[in-house]
Amino acid sequence: MKIGRVSGSVVATINSSALQNRTLLLCDLLDERGEVNQGGYTIAVDTVGAGAGEMVLILDEGNSARQVLADADAPVRAVIVGIIDEVR
């Protein structure tokens, strides 16, 4: 799993069916100190109601993502599965 920060949202009306009505958030990937990691980002499906600017836990693995979304055929790899309060 990766640490990210929600830095924006992506609006798309035409989606693959499994992604219809899902919230897509654009997340900067962070290193262990919470710094932006070389400008890397990912678009992740939100499952926890994360908000703008929040530090989040991103799952970037397809099988787990499909399990979280409870959809065996979802073409999704990145899913937000937690909101991080603190990294020590």
Add this chain to the structure above:
Amino acid sequence: MQLGRVIGTVVASMKAPGLEGVRFLIVQPLDKDKQEVGEPVVAADGIAMAGPDELVYFVASREAALACPDTFVPVDHAIVGIVDQVSLLDDSL
């Protein structure tokens, strides 16, 4: 998943079984400011609607095949949506 822009089409008459009817497009990956980053990739059009110059988002690796009608196919990038808008926060936040 990443942002990308459709910059071309690939026409192939001989394809692996299961890929008949699947469109292939050349997609330039973009960063969050929509600037080009990295090399273009050939991606299956999982929504069968993406057109030239369109801003899309795509999924890479094994999950790409799941966007195709037949899900056990040799595909490693697939377009899964057409982006209408990307809203970014201010850097100050």
